[in-house]
Amino acid sequence: MINEEKWELRLYIAGQTPNSILALKNITKYCKEHLEGRYVIEVIDLLKNPQLAEGDQIFAIPTLVRKVPEPLRKIIGDLSNEEKVLVGLNIRPVSN
Template sequence: MRLYIAGQTVKSVAAIANLKRICETHLARRYSIEVIDLTEAPHLAVRDQILAIPTLVRRLPAPIKKIIGDLSNEERVLIGLDIHSDGV
């Protein structure tokens, strides 16, 4: 998964923390997170067509899934990423 952020804003920090918590709870060591700070590498936004930040992109398994926001709504994130609450 790739999490696109813009610096260390409140929303960016919250998105990172929320994503790590959700992944540890529901995917326990079966995930990889790449945090991309667009203030340092703005050209990388083109790769996943990022229009808003923070944005989480899951490329595998297909289809590509995107979630915009600070990822504070765990149920929305689980549904958006097609992760079942039992971790399957």
């Protein structure tokens, strides 16, 4: 059975820093590979909306927050270690 659960991810960045750009590129790639058509990535630039950091208790950037499915999970950094990100978000690799 295919899990049709929708994933809501929020990526907190601070401007277009190399780590922020890399984090967005990496999470987009992983989602396309493992959650095709079942994900939303909301990018929040804390230089433009610093008050939004408080809601998810963001202390470092970039930070990826998994809002849905619960429980909420956070991963800090440029998300370049795919295995660590998938385990951290509890995404099971797609098996054909």
